[in-house]
Amino acid sequence: xxxxxxxxxxxxxxxxxxxxxxxxxxxxxxxxxxxxxxxxxxxxxxxxxxxxxxxxxxxxxxxxxxxxxxxxxxxxxxxxxxxxxxxxxxxxxxxxxxxxxxxxxxxxxxxxxxxxxxxxxxxxxxxxxxxxxxxxxxxxxxxxxxxxxxxxxxxxxxxxxxxxxxxxxxxxxxxxxxxxxxxxxxxxxxxxxxxxxxxxxxxxxxxxxxxxxxxxxxxxxxxxxxxxxxxxxxxxxxxxxxxxxxxxxxxxxxxxxxxxxxxxxxxxxxxxxxxxxxxxxxxxxxxxxxxxxxxxxxxx
Numbered sequence: 220x221x222x223x224x225x226x227x228x229x230x231x232x233x234x235x236x237x238x239x240x241x242x243x244x245x246x247x248x249x250x251x252x253x254x255x256x257x258x259x260x261x262x263x264x265x266x267x268x269x270x271x272x273x274x275x276x277x278x279x280x281x282x283x284x285x286x287x288x289x290x291x292x293x294x295x296x297x298x299x300x301x302x303x304x305x306x307x308x309x310x311x312x313x314x315x316x317x318x319x320x321x322x323x324x325x326x327x328x329x330x331x332x333x334x335x336x337x338x339x340x341x342x343x344x345x346x347x348x349x350x351x352x353x354x355x356x357x358x359x360x361x362x363x364x365x366x367x368x369x370x371x372x373x374x375x376x377x378x379x380x381x382x383x384x385x386x387x388x389x390x391x392x393x394x395x396x397x398x399x400x401x402x403x404x405x406x407x408x409x410x411x412x413x414x415x416x417x418x419x420x421x422x423x424x425x426x427x428x429x430x431x432x433x434x435x436x437x438x439x440x441x442x443x444x445x446x447x448x449x450x451x452x453x454x455x456x457x458x459x460x461x462x463x464x465x466x467x468x469x470x471x472x473x474x475x476x477x478x479x480x481x482x483x484x485x486x487x488x489x490x491x492x493x494x495x496x497x498x499x500x501x502x503x504x505x506x507x508x509x510x511x512x513x514x515x516x517x518x519x
Contacts (some may be wrong), residue, residue, distance in 0.1 A: 222457055227344055228457060230348065231344065231410075232453055233355075234346050234351055234410050235453040235467075236446055238419065238449055240362065241357075241361040242403055242406075242416065242420045242445055243419070243424055243442050243445040244441075245365055245399050246423065246424045247365075247424045247438055248365070248372050248373070249396075249400060249420060250421060252396070255420075257291075258420045259416075260290075260312070260313050261287050261290060261294075261401050264316035265283040265320075265401075265404055266335070267319035269282070269283050269320055270319060270324040270327070274323045274326055276329075279338065280349075280405055281353060283404075283405045284353075284405040291401035292394060295393055297312070299390070320335065321335065338409070338413055341409060343410060357403075364395060407419060407420075410449060410453075410463065410467070411463070411464040411468060415464045415465070415468050418471060419467065422468075422474075422475050423445045423471060426479070427440035448471045448474055452464075
């Protein structure tokens with residue numbers, strides 16, 4: 220394939236695959252926690268890290284990771300202790316992060332609005348070898364956490380009080396989820412951009428939930444959708460000369476629409492199968508109700 224003859228596209232495709240895996244892997248927990256827009260908030264904070272990276276002549280990816288992690292931890296602390304004023308504090312954090320990024324990058328000797336735009340909306344053609352190395356290392360951390368601790372994270376995401384009763388370190392796991400989300404944002408910012416990363420964390424999960432109610436199946440489908448749309452968007456942006464971030468997000472929304480359309484006949488088929496399997500002597504009222512997790516979109 221012609222696209223593989225260019226080193227910059229090879230790096231872009233590698234970055235796209237890593238983002239397609241990591242974003243839905245974290246997003247499934249955020250959706251369960253009803254924190255679907257957390258990635259968007261972290262993206263605002265990460266802008267300050269990008270600006271500081273240019274100002275201090277350090278890697279914008281690593282600096283954005285550091286600032287995003289600090290911002291995510293602060294967001295969790297505000298959620299715990301902020302109470303009625305928490306929303307105001309979060310708003311100041313988000314908009315302060317955006318303003319800080321714009322200010323720092325304009326103060327940097329080598330910074331410009333063009334540099335900032337590539338991080339806001341993604342720029343696959345400018346992904347360097349050092350960026351791929353950083354993205355690979357961060358993606359490995361995300362996969363290790365989201366897969367290795369999936370049972371604990373799922374339990375906390377479903378019901379914090381029940382998880383606390385069972386002896387799980389709820390606050391530590393909440394912090395770990397926030398930190399993992401922050402790392403994912405910095406992994407994805409070179410591909411879809413800081414302002415669009417939340418869509419890639421949430422929409423593939425929502426699409427997967429149209430077809431499945433089990434956690435494992437939803438996780439697998441969401442990751443498959445994430446990889447498919449990131450690769451498809453990358454290839455499309457190369458051949459059609461369109462923005463990669465916007466293309467990936469639009470493909471993600473398109474995948475959601477398609478899977479939603481397919482889910483309706485599948486649900487009817489399952490209902491007919493369940494009705495056929497129901498013993499004729501048992502009234503409908505005796506049927507076992509759906510689990511609490513299934514009612515929220517994902518069952519155990």
